[in-house]
Amino acid sequence: MSLGMLALYTLFDLIFITEVRGSFGILQVNILTAVMIIACCVWYGQTGSRIALLFRSFYILPVGYMMYAQVHNYIPLVNPNNFDALLAVWDYALFGVNPTEWVYRFGHPILTEYFQIWYSFFQLLLVVPAVSLYRQNRMPEFRIYAMTLLFAFYFSYLCYFAMPAIGPRFEVHDFHAIERELPGLVLTDPFRALIDAGNNIQPNMDDPYNFVNRDCMPSGHTMLSILGILMVWRLRTGWRKLVTVGGISIIISTVYLRYHYVVDLIVGIILALIVFFIYEKLAEWWNRRGVPI
Numbered sequence: 001m002s003l004g005m006l007a008l009y010t011l012f013d014l015i016f017i018t019e020v021r022g023s024f025g026i027l028q029v030n031i032l033t034a035v036m037i038i039a040c041c042v043w044y045g046q047t048g049s050r051i052a053l054l055f056r057s058f059y060i061l062p063v064g065y066m067m068y069a070q071v072h073n074y075i076p077l078v079n080p081n082n083f084d085a086l087l088a089v090w091d092y093a094l095f096g097v098n099p100t101e102w103v104y105r106f107g108h109p110i111l112t113e114y115f116q117i118w119y120s121f122f123q124l125l126l127v128v129p130a131v132s133l134y135r136q137n138r139m140p141e142f143r144i145y146a147m148t149l150l151f152a153f154y155f156s157y158l159c160y161f162a163m164p165a166i167g168p169r170f171e172v173h174d175f176h177a178i179e180r181e182l183p184g185l186v187l188t189d190p191f192r193a194l195i196d197a198g199n200n201i202q203p204n205m206d207d208p209y210n211f212v213n214r215d216c217m218p219s220g221h222t223m224l225s226i227l228g229i230l231m232v233w234r235l236r237t238g239w240r241k242l243v244t245v246g247g248i249s250i251i252i253s254t255v256y257l258r259y260h261y262v263v264d265l266i267v268g269i270i271l272a273l274i275v276f277f278i279y280e281k282l283a284e285w286w287n288r289r290g291v292p293i
Contacts, residue, residue, distance in 0.1 A: 012074040084171035113184040115253035120191040148279040156220040164214035169258035222268035
């Protein structure tokens with residue numbers, strides 16, 4: 001799956017080579033990453049060593065983030081439209097209010113701090129059960145868990161091309177007023193700045209609208225949180241309660257913190273359920289092609 005995503009990104013890079021900043025550098029990084037992935041697999045296949053297994057099992061963490069970061073080079077080139085106005089209209093049509101404005105009545109620094117922390121640790125929450133399965137040497141479960149979540153991550157990245165959007169903190173609210181309207185305690189501001197930096201927003205940027213990542217529809221935080229909850233209960237890991245509480249908190253945080261429209265969440269939940277109910281068939285498909293899951 002990772003090699004397939006790298007091939008797709010490389011194709012986009014070549015098609016838009018004059019429009020993508022650092023396109024030649026990206027091309028080199030993609031080639032080196034593909035070589036590294038193959039090398040990890042060959043290394044483990046030839047030696048079977050524990051250190052090789054460790055690299056093969058967890059190289060996807062930096063690679064997966066690279067996949068997320070790189071897709072934003074191509075979304076505005078493949079689909080330059082912005083669907084925020086439509087998504088906001090859908091939200092209002094469903095609820096008769098803008099949900100992010102309605103939930104503002106419950107705003108409190110303690111709640112903001114709580115939700116910002118969970119939102120920021122979203123990916124780490126999903127890694128914890130994987131590490132637990134790996135340490136218990138439950139490798140079949142580890143592989144099925146990792147494969148399913150990785151498939152969902154990549155699937156969500158591809159969905160961003162369909163309806164690029166930047167979220168209600170820009171469309172419905174004044175982005176520059178969020179620190180005043182939703183203040184936290186100690187960690188909110190640095191974590192919020194960290195999320196902004198990951199979304200191409202620099203401090204004191206006058207017009208972040210033209211630079212922020214267009215990755216709201218569907219809500220990846222919701223899709224992966226729901227899928228993570230379902231998988232840890234299905235595989236009966238020891239982190240079921242933590243992932244459930246954290247996952248639900250993350251889903252609520254996406255609206256409370258104004259990162260997503262509720263329709264983003266609805267689509268994310270639907271896609272999570274689809275992936276959950278097909279993951280066994282996906283594993284069988286890989287197994288039939290000689291890739292043991």
